[in-house]
Amino acid sequence: MKWSQIPLGVLQTNCYIIENTDQSCLIFDPGSEGKKLINWLTKRSLKPDAIFLTHAHFDHIGAVDEVRDKYKIPVYIHEEEETWLVDPKLNGSKFFTMQNLIQARPADFILKKEEAIKLGDFEFFVYETPGHSPGSVSYYFEKEGFVVSGDALFKSSIGRTDLPGGNQSQLLKSIHEKLLFLPEETEVLSGHGPITTIGEEMDSNPFLNGF
Known part of the structure; x- marks a missing residue:
């Protein structure tokens, strides 16, 4: 099983494709440029099984319906942001002048708790890591030794908390209680920018020191 990072859209939001040896795959945060993403998947003969969202800000959801409809696959999101997909005010697209209004149909499955998920041969655990947004x-x-962290934790940084529903103390609590408890060698697949590791952020992330 392996992952690929595909930056999409004007904000270069990282979409991640987790693929198995049988060419089945999961899609995390198809933020924009649906045709580009579909072409990427087609060239590799990959067969998506589902879309999982780390949260519902507009730059993470822009291609949800295009990709969902192409492959007839379900979308998963946390219940705290269940209504954000359909509401440009909640997902933030209403407030960014460079961005068209983003709306998507409601998700097919609602994540309501921390839990283990098994979908085909894919097995992973969902951690609630709010702070950047309520349903992150x-x-x-x-x-496989990696975590798809969305906009919670970045290389040498953390997610912004000045958007509606953001809370810095809550985000720092999420990072320290959920993510920093993972093995130090765990790769952190962030929503923007380069890959890092838990150990690297424990040692050098200026936002985490002194918490």
Whole structure:
């Protein structure tokens, strides 16, 4: 099983494709440029099984319906942001002048708690990591050694908390209690920017020191 990072859209939001040896795959945060993403998947003969969202800000959801309709696959989101997909005010697209209004149909499955998920041969754990937004979650693949953290934790930084529903103290609590408890070698697949590791952020992230 392996992952690929595909930056999409004007904000270069990282979409992640987790693929198995049988060419089945999961899609995390198809933020924009649906045709580009579909072409990427087609060239590799990959067969998506589902879309999982780390949260519902507009730059993470822009291609949800295009990709969902192409492959006839379900979408998963946390219940705290269940209504954000359909509401440009909640998902933030209403307030960014460079961005068209973003709306998507409601998700097919609602995540309501921290839990282990098994979908085909894919097995991972959902951690609730609010702070950047109320319904932010991180997806931890223990056997593979990586976590899809969305906009919670970045290389040498953390997610912004000045958007509606953001809370910095809550975000720092999420990072320390959920993410920093993972093995130090765990790769952090962030919503923007380069990959990092839990150990690297424990040692050098200026936002986490002194918490």
